[in-house]
Every structure is written in C-alpha cells, then in structure tokens.
Amino acid sequence: MRLLTLLSILATASISYSQQPEDLIPKDAVSVFSLNNFQLLQKVSLDELVQYDFMMEIQQELFDGSTTGKSLKDSGIDFDKKLNIFYGKIKNYEISGITFAIKDQKQLFTVFDDFETEAPMYTGVDLYASLFNRLLVKNGNALLIRVDPTIEKIDQVTDSIWYARGYQNPWGDQDYYDIDQDEEGNIIDNWTDDQVENFDPSTLNTTEEENDLQKNYYELRDSVQLVYQERYFKDVCDDLFAKGNNLLKYDHRFASQMTHVSEGVFYLDNSRSLQKTQNLWYIETMFPSLYNDINTLYTGNVILGDLFLKDNTAEFHVEAQYGPELGSIYEEMNDSKFDKNTLKYIHKDNTAFFTYNVNLRQAYEKAFEVVVPMLSDEKNIQVAYNLLVLELLNEFVNKDALFSTYKGSMFGSFNGIKSIKTRKIEFVFDEQTYDYEEKEVEAEEEMPIFTLGFSTERNDIPAKVLKHLSKLTSRFKNMGEYWVYEEAILDAAPLYMIMKNGLFIMTNDEDLAKNHNDGYGAEAIKGKKAASIKKNGFMYMNVDWGNTIDKFPADFFSARQNEILNAMRGKTGNMELTSTKTTKEKTNFNLVYHFDNSNGNAGKHLLDLFNSVYVISR
Numbered sequence: 001m002r003l004l005t006l007l008s009i010l011a012t013a014s015i016s017y018s019q020q021p022e023d024l025i026p027k028d029a030v031s032v033f034s035l036n037n038f039q040l041l042q043k044v045s046l047d048e049l050v051q052y053d054f055m056m057e058i059q060q061e062l063f064d065g066s067t068t069g070k071s072l073k074d075s076g077i078d079f080d081k082k083l084n085i086f087y088g089k090i091k092n093y094e095i096s097g098i099t100f101a102i103k104d105q106k107q108l109f110t111v112f113d114d115f116e117t118e119a120p121m122y123t124g125v126d127l128y129a130s131l132f133n134r135l136l137v138k139n140g141n142a143l144l145i146r147v148d149p150t151i152e153k154i155d156q157v158t159d160s161i162w163y164a165r166g167y168q169n170p171w172g173d174q175d176y177y178d179i180d181q182d183e184e185g186n187i188i189d190n191w192t193d194d195q196v197e198n199f200d201p202s203t204l205n206t207t208e209e210e211n212d213l214q215k216n217y218y219e220l221r222d223s224v225q226l227v228y229q230e231r232y233f234k235d236v237c238d239d240l241f242a243k244g245n246n247l248l249k250y251d252h253r254f255a256s257q258m259t260h261v262s263e264g265v266f267y268l269d270n271s272r273s274l275q276k277t278q279n280l281w282y283i284e285t286m287f288p289s290l291y292n293d294i295n296t297l298y299t300g301n302v303i304l305g306d307l308f309l310k311d312n313t314a315e316f317h318v319e320a321q322y323g324p325e326l327g328s329i330y331e332e333m334n335d336s337k338f339d340k341n342t343l344k345y346i347h348k349d350n351t352a353f354f355t356y357n358v359n360l361r362q363a364y365e366k367a368f369e370v371v372v373p374m375l376s377d378e379k380n381i382q383v384a385y386n387l388l389v390l391e392l393l394n395e396f397v398n399k400d401a402l403f404s405t406y407k408g409s410m411f412g413s414f415n416g417i418k419s420i421k422t423r424k425i426e427f428v429f430d431e432q433t434y435d436y437e438e439k440e441v442e443a444e445e446e447m448p449i450f451t452l453g454f455s456t457e458r459n460d461i462p463a464k465v466l467k468h469l470s471k472l473t474s475r476f477k478n479m480g481e482y483w484v485y486e487e488a489i490l491d492a493a494p495l496y497m498i499m500k501n502g503l504f505i506m507t508n509d510e511d512l513a514k515n516h517n518d519g520y521g522a523e524a525i526k527g528k529k530a531a532s533i534k535k536n537g538f539m540y541m542n543v544d545w546g547n548t549i550d551k552f553p554a555d556f557f558s559a560r561q562n563e564i565l566n567a568m569r570g571k572t573g574n575m576e577l578t579s580t581k582t583t584k585e586k587t588n589f590n591l592v593y594h595f596d597n598s599n600g601n602a603g604k605h606l607l608d609l610f611n612s613v614y615v616i617s618r
Contacts, residue, residue, distance in 0.1 A: 019138070019139045019140075019141060020081060020082070020101070020141065021081055021082055021083065021084055021099040021100050021101050021141045021142070022034065022082060022084050022099065022246075022247075022248060022258055023141065023246055023248060024099040024136070024138070024141055024142075024143040024240065024246065025084055025086050025099055025246055025247040025248070026086070026088070026095060026145075026236050026239065026240050026245075026246065026247065027239065027240075027245050027246055027247045027249070027250035027251075028088040028090055028095055028236065028239075029086035029087065029088040029095065029247050030087070030088045030089070030268065030269045030272050031086065031087045031088070031266075031267065031268045031269075032084055032085070032086045032087075032247070032254065032265075032266070032267040032268075033084070033085045033086075033264065033265070033266055034082050034083070034084045034085075034258065034264060034265040034266075034267075035082065035083045035084075035085075035263070035264050036082055036261075036262060036263050036264060036265070052607060075107070075108060075111045075112075076102055076103055076104040076105060076106070076107035076108030076109075076110075076111065077100050077101065077102065077103060077108070078100070078101035078102060078103035078140075079103075080101075081100070081101035082100075082101075082258075083098060083099070083100045084098060084099045084100070085097075085098050086098070086099075086247075089150075091150075092149060092150055092153045092228075092232070093147055093148060093149045093150060093153070093228070093232040094147070094148050094150065095145060095146070095147050095148075095236060096145070096146050097143060097144050097145035097146060098143075098144050099141065099142065099143050099144070100141070100142055100144075101140060101141050101142070102137065102140050102141065102142050105137070108142075112128075112130075112135065114130040114131075115128035115129060115130045115133075115135055116128065116129055116130070121234070121237060121241070122237070122241040122242060124138060124139070125137070125138045125241055126138075132146055132148070132229065133145070133146050134146070134147075134233065136237070136241075138241070143240075145233075145236070147229060147232045147233040147236055148229060148232075149225060149228035149229060149232060153228065154221060154224055154225050154228065155221075157224050157228070158217070158220055158221045158224045161220060161224070162217060162220060167213070167216075167217075168213070170213045170214045170216075170217040171214070251269065251302075253267075253302055253304065253321070254267050254269075257304045257306075260306050262306040262307055262308050263307050263308060263309040264306070264307030264309075265305070265306060265307070266303070266304065266305035266306070266307070266316075266318070267302070267303075267304055267305075268302065268303040269301075269302045270301040270302060270303065271299050271300060271301045271302065271323075299323040300321060300322060300323030300324075300326075300327075301320075301321065301322055301323060301326060302320075302321050303318060303319070303320050303321075304318070304319045304321065305317060305318040305319070312594060312595060313592060313593065313594050313595075314592075314593040314595070315590065315591070315592050315593070316589075316590070316591040316592075316593075317588070317589075317590055318588070318589040318590075318591065319586055319587075319588050319589075320586060320587045320588075320589070321585060321586045322584065322585060322586065324584060325370050327583070327584035327585055327586075328366055328370065328584050329363060329366045329367050329370060330363075330582050330584075330587065331366075331582050331583055331584050332359065332362040332363050332365070332366040333358045333359055333360070333362065333363030333366075333538075333582075334357075334358060334359070334537065334538040334581070334582035334587070335359050335362060335582075336357050336358050336359035336362075336408050336409070336538065337357075338355070338357050338409065338533070338534050338536075339357070339407070339409035339455040339502070339503075340534060341455065341501045341502055341503055341519075342355060342409055342410075342411040342453065342455065342503065343524060343525055343526075343530050343533065343534075344501060344518075344519030344520060344521075344524050345411065345413075345451060345453060345503070345505060345512070345516075345519055345520065345524070346411060346413055346520075346524060346525045347413070347415065347520050347523055347524065347525070348520075348523055348524065348525045348526065349415075349523075350413045350414070350415050350525070351414060351415055351416065351543070351544040351547040351548045351551075352413065352414040352415075352541075352542065352543040352544060352547075352548045353411065353412065353413035353414070353525075353541070353542055354411065354412050354413075354539070354540060354541040354542075354577075355409070355410070355411045355533055355536075355539070355540045355541075356409070356410040356411070356538065356539055357408060357409045357410070357538050357539075358408040358538055359408050360403055360406065360407075360408045361399070361403040361408075364399075364403070368394060372387070372390070372391070375387040375390075401458060401461070404456065404457040404458045405456050405457075405458045405461050405462075406454055406455075406456060407454070407455040407456060407457060408454075408455070409454060409455035410452075410453070410454040410455075411451075411452075411453055411454075412450065412451065412452045412453075413450065413451045414448060414449065414450050414548060415449050415450075415451075415509070416448075416449050416547070416551055417446045417447060417448050417449060417551050418446070418447050418449055418493075419444050419445070419446055419447070420444070420445055420447050420489075420490065420492050420493045421442065421443075421444060421492060422442075422443055422444070422445050422490045422491060422492035422493075423440055423441065423442055423443065423491065423492070424440070424441060424443045425438050425439070425440055425441075426438070426439045426440075426441050427439075445490055445492070447489060447490065447493055447508065449508060449509050450507065450508060450509070451505060451506075451507040451509055451512060452505070452506050452507070453498075453503045453504060453505035453506065453507075454503065454504060455502055455503055456502060456503065456504050457502065459499040459502075459504060462497075462499065462504050463499060466478070466483050466497065475487060475488070481498075481513075481514075481517045482496050482497060482498045482499075482513045482514075482517050483496070483497040483498075483499075484496050484497070484513070485497070489508055493508055494508065494510070495507075495508055496508065496509070496510070496512070496513035498512075498513060498517045500517060500518055500519075501518070501519065529542075532578070536578050536579060537578070537579030537580045537581050537582065537587065538579055538582065538587075539577065539578075539579045539589075540577065540578055540579070541575070541576070541577040542574070542575070542576050542577075543574070543575045543576075544573075544574050545573045545574065545575060545595075573593055573594055573595035574593070574594045574595075575591065575592070575593045575594075576591070576592050577589060577590070577591045578590050
C-alpha cells in the first residue's frame with residue numbers, strides 16, 4: 001500500500017514537473033510566437049514592453065502607473081522557460097494571450113496588481129480576472145487570455161433579440177448613413193468610407209424618445225457581449241483544462257517546432273486561419289461542396305519559423321509547407337529560369353532591390369488542372385456559367401502571346417528620394433461666414449526613386465499600347481531610346497518606360513532612362529552578390545535599412561504601416577532574403593538581418609523585429 005502511495009506521489013510530481021507553459025496554449029490558436037532567450041529581455045522595462053503591438057493587444061487593461069521603473073526580472077516570471085504569445089480568430093470569437101512559467105507568484109502579483117481572485121472553475125487551476133483579461137495558474141504555469149466574440153456575432157444576436165421582442169428600429173425610419181451631420185450637428189457634404197465605417201448613430205441629434213431607444217439597444221448589446229464573452233471563455237477553458245486538449249496535442253508540426261533550440265519560434269496555420277474566419281462565409285453558405293474543396297486545397301498549409309540571434313545578426317529560418325494539391329501548383333510556378341538581363345538594371349549601390357522569378361505558364365496549366373474539377377462538381381447555375389467562361393477563355397485566348405508578354409521574371413529597386421515641385425489644393429475656411437474656398441498653391445513633395453521591370457518576349461505589345469495612347473494625349477511621348485509619360489506622378493514628375501534587352505521597365509529615375517537605358521554596365525551589380533541571386537530560388541531581396549526606411553517618406557504609408565516601419569527607423573542594418581527550390585511539400589526562406597549593436601542592446605533589436613513580424617502576420 002505504501003509502495004502504491006509512493007508511486008502515485010512520484011507520478012504526480014513527474015506530471016507536474018513535466019508541464020511547461022506551452023501546454024496551456026489552446027488548440028484554437030492559429031499563430032504562436034515563442035521566445036526562448038529571456039536574458040536579452042531583462043533590461044527592458046514593463047512600460048516599454050507593453051507598448052509593443054504583440055503585448056498591447058492582450059494587455060490593454062493590465063498595467064498602470066504602479067509598474068513604472070520595474071523591469072521584467074521583477075515580475076516573478078521564470079526566465080528559464082519559454083514565453084508564448086498566441087492569437088486565433090474563430091468563426092464567432094477571437095482569442096489572444098500569453099503563457100509563461102512563474103518563479104515567484106507573490107512577486108508576480110506585485111506587478112500584475114489589477115487582478116482579483118475569482119472562484120476556481122477547475123481543480124488545481126487558480127483563476128484571476130482584470131476586466132476582460134483572465135489569468136489562470138496551474139502547476140506553476142500561467143495563461144493570460146482574452147476571449148472576445150466577434151462584432152458580427154454580437155450584432156447578429158442583439159438584432160435577433162431586439163426585433164423578436166417587437167422593438168422598432170432604434171435609428172428610426174431613416175438610413176443613418178444618409179444623415180449629413182457630424183457630432184456637433186454640422187453639415188457634412190461628402191461621406192468618406194472612413195466616416196461611414198466609424199460613424200456612431202448615437203451622436204445624431206435625436207428626440208428624447210429616440211435617445212432612450214438607442215440607449216436601450218446599446219445596453220442590450222453590452223449584455224449580449226458580456227454573456228458571449230463568458231460563454232466562449234468557458235468553451236476555450238473547458239477544452240483546455242477539462243478535456244486536456246491543447247495545440248501541442250492538436251498539431252504535431254507545432255509540437256515538433258517547439259523542440260527546436262533557437263531564440264524564438266514562429267507558427268502560423270494558414271489552413272485553419274482560412275477555415276475558421278468569416279472570409280468565405282458566402283461560399284460556405286451558397287456552395288458548400290466548393291467550400292470543402294477550397295479547404296482541401298489549403299489543407300496542410302502552415303508556416304514554421306525559427307529565430308537565431310547572434311551578436312550582430314538576427315536570422316529567420318522559415319519553412320512554408322503545403323498540401324499536395326496546392327504544393328503541385330507552387331512547384332510548377334517556381335520551376336523557372338532566372339533572366340540575368342534584370343541584373344543589368346540593378347545598380348551596385350542600390351539601397352533596396354528584389355528579384356522575383358516564376359513560371360506563370362506552368363502554374364496556370366497546373367492550376368487549371370486542379371481547380372476546374374472542383375468547379376465541375378458544383379451543381380449551381382452561377383458556378384456553371386463561370387466555369388463555361390473560364391473554359392472558353394482557355395480555348396480562345398492566345399496563351400502563347402499572353403505568357404510571352406510577361407514571362408515571369410521581375411525585379412524592382414529603390415534608390416533614395418527626390419524633391420519635386422508640384423501643386424496642391426488648400427482649403428481656406430472663413431470662420432465668420434462659414435464659407436470655404438479652394439486655392440491652388442505650389443508645393444514641394446518628396447518622391448521615392450524606383451524602378452520596376454519584367455522580362456518579355458513581346459515588347460511589341462506594350463509598344464502598340466503606348467503608340468495608341470500617344471494619339472489620345474500629348475503626355476505620352478516616344479523619345480527614341482525610351483517613352484515618357486509626363487506629369488504621371490503627383491501630377492508633376494514624369495514616368496519613363498524602357499523596352500530593351502527583353503525587358504519592359506518603368507521608372508521615375510531620369511538618370512536611368514536618359515543615360516543608362518541599356519543597363520548600368522560596369523556599375524551594375526556583379527560578383528558574389530550577382531551569383532547569389534542567380535542560384536537563388538524564386539525570390540531574393542536585399543535592403544539597407546539605414547538608407548531605405550529612414551529616407552522613405554512616411555506620407556506614402558498608412559498610419560498602421562508606419563507603426564510597423566517606425567520600429568525599424570533610426571537603426572542601421574542590412575536585410576537579405578533568400579529562398580530555396582520549391583517542392584510539392586515546402587519552400588524554405590532565410591531572412592538574415594545584420595545590424596550595428598554598438599548603441600543599444602540586442603534584446604531591444606529583437607523586440608522591434610519581433611513586433612514587426614507580429615503586426616504583419618495579423
């Protein structure tokens with residue numbers, strides 16, 4: 001009896017000891033970042049850490065002023081184990097969170113001081129809450145998680161309850177998108193897409209009765225949101241703690257990736273991301289068998305990656321895996337011959353350039369072979385009509401001319417910026433009369449200098465197009481060695497077109513068009529770098545961050561895109577992306593980032609890079 005008791009104790013201790021933070025990642029997670037090397041992060045304060053997108057998404061209510069001056073080493077987190085950040089968007093809800101090991105639970109709650117103890121839901125699992133964030137602790141490992149129903153789900157249930165009870169439209173009989181008032185009741189002449197998307201009907205000037213109706217609707221909506229937050233939170237936790245399911249058990253590829261010895265691990269399941277979102281809801285509803293075929297096509301599509309951080313280098317090793325059907329298309333597409341003529345137009349001092357090489361003809365034939373049988377099985381008039389059009393185009397279109405015009409080799413380059421004179425409209429508002437007038441003024445804009453070209457056997461086709469366009473407007477001109485489209489960019493700068501050496505090139509680089517339209521000659525990229533590009537797979541990229549990101553005008557990007565780029569601004573470094581030959585199963589990519597680490601710590605560099613990749617993946 002004593003022996004059995006001893007064995008039970010040892011077994012329990014063994015199970016407890018073997019559990020890791022990654023055991024608490026829900027199986028519904030479709031993307032995971034796992035950080036292994038915490039020595040690099042210990043000098044980063046919590047206030048800095050929570051400013052990153054990957055932390056801000058899941059810790060909006062987590063920290064307050066009491067964290068000022070505290071570093072990660074004060075948080076009670078066990079730095080000898082992994083910290084995992086995950087995200088998943090299911091059909092009706094989203095989950096996001098982190099899992100980590102606890103070294104000192106008392107110390108943890110001096111930092112995570114907003115959490116209140118709640119009644120436990122499962123044996124051996126402590127539960128804490130802070131607004132919509134929940135913290136669950138089991139065997140020294142913690143799961144910080146947030147579960148939110150989608151806006152579509154909340155609206156659907158709210159409207160269903162509202163109208164089932166016989167309530168009238170809370171916005172009245174008029175369509176609020178046509179209301180031409182802003183929050184102060186001022187007239188709005190033209191609605192932009194952004195105004196429509198962010199418009200709040202409760203801000204309209206309404207009667208007291210209508211205000212009460214809208215207030216009641218929003219109260220119902222808030223109640224629905226809270227109910228479904230609790231319901232989906234329980235569903236996720238039941239699956240994880242009651243049934244013992246997690247991502248490690250659900251996906252052997254993720255489990256295998258987590259055994260890698262590297263500073264960071266990345267996992268993204270594209271197939272489940274596609275299946276469990278509402279992007280294909282129309283196809284799923286109207287064409288269920290076609291929807292199943294699409295899922296089958298995407299099955300096995302997953303991206304796995306490792307991050308290796310050295311003294312002055314960060315290396316990302318990425319493997320894109322495919323299912324057999326999709327892989328067969330990619331294999332044909334990437335089975336192509338590199339056009340060495342593209343190298344003639346890449347200057348050896350270019351700060352950023354890329355080459356892209358695919359076989360569109362073979363990819364088209366294979367895609368036609370794979371996709372057409374899927375469409376043929378769908379018994380629907382609309383699908384049958386589209387299939388007929390597709391098959392007729394396949395028969396009647398001159399594919400030789402089409403795929404000879406664009407053979408598949410492409411290149412692009414960026415080499416700084418140039419200030420140009422242009423004109424813009426200023427709006428002058430008279431506060432006395434509430435009138436405004438439009439005034440055209442001279443301005444100076446920064447323009448990126450770029451070149452984009454592709455290989456072709458039929459330069460006669462774009463030449464015909466340009467010839468006819470020149471008859472329609474005098475802005476298109478044939479200059480002999482090149483064509484020019486005047487005032488094409490920002491209504492001020494010309495765009496040049498070069499058709500030589502089996503390439504069709506578009507550029508706003510005046511020097512290239514006028515002085516080097518046959519290539520840069522001795523100044524073109526050569527030597528080891530050129531040889532590396534030639535033997536590379538279908539994609540190659542080289543970027544000097546110090547001379548590219550810092551110089552590129554912020555006005556050319558959206559606010560969200562600038563958030564990504566701002567993490568990299570002000571840093572020197574060179575980034576090189578290479579790819580391998582594609583098979584039916586996978587393609588491998590290597591991204592190597594060389595940076596100057598003399599004025600900062602590698603941990604900060606790592607977080608900047610990590611955050612950029614995270615935002616892009618979202």
